[in-house]
Amino acid sequence: MYYLQNHDNELPLWRIDFIAVELNRKGELSRIELIENAVDEN
Numbered sequence: 001m002y003y004l005q006n007h008d009n010e011l012p013l014w015r016i017d018f019i020a021v022e023l024n025r026k027g028e029l030s031r032i033e034l035i036e037n038a039v040d041e042n
Contacts, residue, residue: 015040 004014016039022031 018035018038020033
């Protein structure tokens with residue numbers, strides 16, 4: 001919300017996605033998960 005309030009030239013439509021990356025004990029990729037629209041303006 002702070003960013004939106006301080007960037008008047010930006011479009012009013014927005015969304016925030018999260019990407020979760022999980023590594024195993026060897027540091028190798030074991031899982032990637034995309035969470036779309038994780039935060040909304042409510």
